[in-house]
Amino acid sequence: MDNQYKVVHCTINGKAVEKVVDVRASLTDMLRNDYRLTSVKKGCEVGECGACTVIIDGEGFNSCIYLAVWAEGKEIWTVEGLISPEGELSDIQEAFVEEGAIQCGFCSPGFIMTSWEILKSGKEYTDDELRKLLSGHLCRCTGYENIFRAVKKTMLRRLGKKKEAEKVNSQGITEYPNPMPFI
Amino acid sequence: MYDIKALYEAESVEHAIKLLQEHPEAQIIAGGSDVLVQIREGRRAGVELVSIYMLDELRGVSIDEEENIRIGSLTSFAHITKDPIIQKYINVLGEAVDMVGGPQIRAIGTIGGNTCNGVTSADSASTLMAWDAVMEVTGPEGVRRVPIQDFYIKAKVVDLKPGELQTAILIPKSSYENCYGHYIKYAMRNALDITTTGCSVNVVLSEDKKKFERVRAGYGVAAPIPMRATTAEEFLKGKNVTEKNIKEFSEMVLEDVNPRNSWRASRALRRHISVVMAERALRESIRLAGGEING
Ligand code: FES
Numbered sequence: 355m356d357n358q359y360k361v362v363h364c365t366i367n368g369k370a371v372e373k374v375v376d377v378r379a380s381l382t383d384m385l386r387n388d389y390r391l392t393s394v395k396k397g398c399e400v401g402e403c404g405a406c407t408v409i410i411d412g413e414g415f416n417s418c419i420y421l422a423v424w425a426e427g428k429e430i431w432t433v434e435g436l437i438s439p440e441g442e443l444s445d446i447q448e449a450f451v452e453e454g455a456i457q458c459g460f461c462s463p464g465f466i467m468t469s470w471e472i473l474k475s476g477k478e479y480t481d482d483e484l485r486k487l488l489s490g491h492l493c494r495c496t497g498y499e500n501i502f503r504a505v506k507k508t509m510l511r512r513l514g515k516k517k518e519a520e521k522v523n524s525q526g527i528t529e530y531p532n533p534m535p536f537i
Numbered sequence: 538m539y540d541i542k543a544l545y546e547a548e549s550v551e552h553a554i555k556l557l558q559e560h561p562e563a564q565i566i567a568g569g570s571d572v573l574v575q576i577r578e579g580r581r582a583g584v585e586l587v588s589i590y591m592l593d594e595l596r597g598v599s600i601d602e603e604e605n606i607r608i609g610s611l612t613s614f615a616h617i618t619k620d621p622i623i624q625k626y627i628n629v630l631g632e633a634v635d636m637v638g639g640p641q642i643r644a645i646g647t648i649g650g651n652t653c654n655g656v657t658s659a660d661s662a663s664t665l666m667a668w669d670a671v672m673e674v675t676g677p678e679g680v681r682r683v684p685i686q687d688f689y690i691k692a693k694v695v696d697l698k699p700g701e702l703q704t705a706i707l708i709p710k711s712s713y714e715n716c717y718g719h720y721i722k723y724a725m726r727n728a729l730d731i732t733t734t735g736c737s738v739n740v741v742l743s744e745d746k747k748k749f750e751r752v753r754a755g756y757g758v759a760a761p762i763p764m765r766a767t768t769a770e771e772f773l774k775g776k777n778v779t780e781k782n783i784k785e786f787s788e789m790v791l792e793d794v795n796p797r798n799s800w801r802a803s804r805a806l807r808r809h810i811s812v813v814m815a816e817r818a819l820r821e822s823i824r825l826a827g828g829e830i831n832g
C-alpha cells in the first residue's frame with residue numbers, strides 16, 4: 355500500500371504540532387510514542403476502561419479506539435497540559451491527592467481528564483449525574499468513592515461553596531451538622 | 538498499531554462511494570467503536586477500511602423541506618442527546634442513545650454505525666423502529682430511501698449494496714407529530730453494558746386524551762433483528778386508555794417477540810421482561826402525552 359503514512363496537524367496541550375503518522379496507529383499510540391505523553395495509558399485498548407481518555411475539541415474520547423489520522427485539525431488535551439507553568443497541579447489533581455483517589459494511579463489520568471470536561475461546564479451536578487458522567491472509567495483499586503468525592507469537592511469549591519465541599523464525607527454525601535463524636 | 542491492510546480516508550460522500558467501488562473488499566468505518574474493537578480482537582484483522590469519520594457534512598440534526606427530522610448518519614450519540622430538535626420532537630431517542638456504553642463511547646459512537654452494523658441490541662434501533670425511521674442510502678446510482686423495517690435483513694446484514702453508505706436517518710412528520718414515547722433498557726449494569734432486552738413504546742392519543750389513536754412498540758434483543766410488536770399495536774388502536782387495555786396490550790407482545798437463550802439471559806427471562814417493559818413504557822408514554830388512565 356502506498357499511502358501508509360500521513361502527516362497529521364493538530365494542537366496538543368495548546369501547541370500546534372505536526373508529525374508523520376502511520377495510518378494504523380491509534381491516537382494513544384501517537385500521543386505516547388510520537389509525543390511522549392505517557393499520561394495516556396493503555397489499559398484495555400478496546401474502549402472499555404477509560405484509561406486512555408483525552409479531550410478532543412472539548413469532549414472526552416477513548417484515544418485507544420480513535421485513529422491517529424482523525425486527529426487532523428483537532429485540539430487535544432492530556433493531563434500534561436493541566437499543569438501550570440510553574441509546575442503546580444491543577445485543583446482537580448490536588449483534590450485527587452487529598453482524597454486518596456489515587457492508588458496505583460493507572461486510571462487517574464483518564465478520570466482526571468473526564469473530571470476536567472465535567473467541571474469546565476461550571477454546572478452543579480447531582481450525585482447521580484456525577485456518577486453517570488464518571489461511569490466510563492474502571493478503577494481496580496479505589497472503589498470509586500474517593501474519586502467521586504474528589505470530583506464533587508472540586509465542583510463545589512469552584513462554585514464558591516467551600517463549606518459544603520468540606521462537608522462531603524466518606525460516602526461522598528454532605529454530612530449531618532452534628533456527627534457522632536468518636537468514643 | 539491496528540492490523541489494518543489499508544485505510545482510505547473519504548473527503549466527500551462522492552469520494553467515499555468512489556473508494557468503495559475501487560476497493561470492493563473494503564469495509565466502512567464511521568466512529569470505529571465496533572470496527573476497531575473487532576480488528577483488535579482479530580475478527581476483522583487485516584481489513585481494508587474506507588473511513589468516513591472526517592465527513593462533517595454527515596453530522597447534525599435538522600428539519601428538512603419535507604419536515605422530516607433529518608439526523609446525519611455520523612451524528613454522535615452525545616450530540617443527539619443534546620440536540621434541541623431531538624429534545625423537542627423525539628426526546629426518547631436522545632434518552633435511548635444516552636444509555637449506550639459510557640460517556641466516551643457516546644462521544645465516538647454514531648447513529649449510522651449503530652444501525653448499519655445490523656445488531657439487534659443497538660440502543661437506537663428499537664426506538665428508530667418504533668418511530669418508523671427511514672434510512673437515506675447514497676450510492677453510485679444516487680440516493681434512495683429505505684424504511685427501517687426493510688433496512689434490517691437479518692442479523693448483522695442490512696440493505697446496503699456495494700458502493701453504498703447510509704447518509705442520514707429521517708423521521709417523517711406523520712411519525713413524530715403529537716407522538717410521545719419512552720424507552721426502557723434492561724441490562725445488568727447501569728453503564729458500559731449491552732442491552733439484555735430493550736423496549737421502546739410511543740403513543741398518539743385522541744384529542745380528549747381518552748383513546749389511543751396509534752401505539753407503536755419496538756424491541757431490541759427480542760428477535761435476531763430489531764422488531765415491532767404489531768399484534769399488540771393493532772389491538773390498542775382506537776381503544777380506550779384503561780388499565781385492562783394496557784394489561785392486555787402488554788401480554789399480547791408475546792405474540793410477536795421471539796427472543797433466544799444466550800449466555801446473557803434466557804428466553805424465558807427475556808419474554809417476561811418484554812411484557813413488563815411494554816407495560817411500563819406504555820404507562821410512561823401515556824403520562825408524557827398528557828393522558829390519564831380511566832378505569
Ligand atoms: S485503554 Fe482505551 S478504553 Fe481502555
Ligand code: FES
Binds near residue numbers: 458459461495496
Ligand atoms: S487507582 Fe489503580 S486502577 Fe484506579
